[in-house]
Amino acid sequence: MNVKQLDDERLVGFLREGKISAFEEIYRRYWYKLFGIAYHQTGVREEAEELVQEVFLTVWNRRTEVVIRHLDLYLTIAIKNQVYDYIKSQISYRKYQEYLIFQEIHQHYATDEIVNFSELSAAVENVLSRLPEKSAEVFKRSRFENQSVREIALGLNLSEKAVEYHITKSLKFLKENLKPFQSDN
Numbered sequence: 001m002n003v004k005q006l007d008d009e010r011l012v013g014f015l016r017e018g019k020i021s022a023f024e025e026i027y028r029r030y031w032y033k034l035f036g037i038a039y040h041q042t043g044v045r046e047e048a049e050e051l052v053q054e055v056f057l058t059v060w061n062r063r064t065e066v067v068i069r070h071l072d073l074y075l076t077i078a079i080k081n082q083v084y085d086y087i088k089s090q091i092s093y094r095k096y097q098e099y100l101i102f103q104e105i106h107q108h109y110a111t112d113e114i115v116n117f118s119e120l121s122a123a124v125e126n127v128l129s130r131l132p133e134k135s136a137e138v139f140k141r142s143r144f145e146n147q148s149v150r151e152i153a154l155g156l157n158l159s160e161k162a163v164e165y166h167i168t169k170s171l172k173f174l175k176e177n178l179k180p181f182q183s184d185n
Contacts, residue, residue, distance in 0.1 A: 138166035
């Protein structure tokens with residue numbers, strides 16, 4: 001059987017039967033396309049490769065359970081879902097990191113230190129003024145105006161990824177430059 005000459009429908013049939021040669025041909029035909037979709041969305045080669053591997057691993061492991069009518073469409077949707085889940089996990093991780101940073105800052109202030117709130121506010125404003133204008137604007141909209149990443153991206157004509165970059169950069173810069181306000185506890 002020469003799998004290279006088979007159409008997708010026949011390949012899927014052989015895949016269901018557990019024929020490795022059919023799986024290898026599907027992989028060969030669609031790897032680059034799926035990688036392109038994943039790389040375009042993530043911008044990270046290694047992550048894109050991992051996501052494509054996950055899709056193919058799932059295809060192989062669930063080959064007897066899933067009904068695939070249009071292989072190309074099925075794989076395209078599968079990689080887009082993998083990318084979506086990856087981006088969602090990265091956003092959740094970033095938000096968790098931000099939460100930890102703010103919790104750490106908050107926990108380091110004893111009640112008597114909170115009296116110096118105006119001094120801290122001035123220090124925060126000073127640090128924000130030293131950030132690049134775009135980063136400071138993104139951070140203020142995120143933290144002081146409670147705008148979502150999507151709202152900021154639309155308002156400033158940036159990609160959501162760029163907005164996340166500016167927020168992360170600003171948080172790191174703030175944490176580094178507000179060290180004098182953190183206690184050693």
